[in-house]
Amino acid sequence: MKAASTVTIDDLMVAIETARDKVMADEVRSLVKFGIPRAMAHQMVAARYQQKVVVEEGEAVEGEAAPWPDIS
Numbered sequence: 001m002k003a004a005s006t007v008t009i010d011d012l013m014v015a016i017e018t019a020r021d022k023v024m025a026d027e028v029r030s031l032v033k034f035g036i037p038r039a040m041a042h043q044m045v046a047a048r049y050q051q052k053v054v055v056e057e058g059e060a061v062e063g064e065a066a067p068w069p070d071i072s
Contacts, residue, residue, distance in 0.1 A: 024049060 024045050031041035 020049065 027045045027048075028038070028041045031044065032038050036044070
C-alpha cells in the first residue's frame with residue numbers, strides 16, 4: 001500500500017498564489033490586447049482580486065472591492 005503524500009500549508013499557499021498571479025497576468029495581457037492601457041488593466045484586474053497595485057509613480061493603490069457582476 002502506498003503511503004499518502006503530505007503537502008505543507010506553506011507549499012499549498014505558494015501554489016495558490018502562483019496560480020492566481022498567472023491568471024491575473026493573463027487577464028492583464030488580454031485587456032492590453034483590447035487597447036486598454038497597461039496601468040488601467042492592472043487596476044481593473046487588481047480590483048477583481050482585491051489586490052494592491054503599484055502604479056507608475058511608485059505608490060500603492062488599493063484595488064476597489066467591486067462585487068462580481070451578476071451574469072444571470
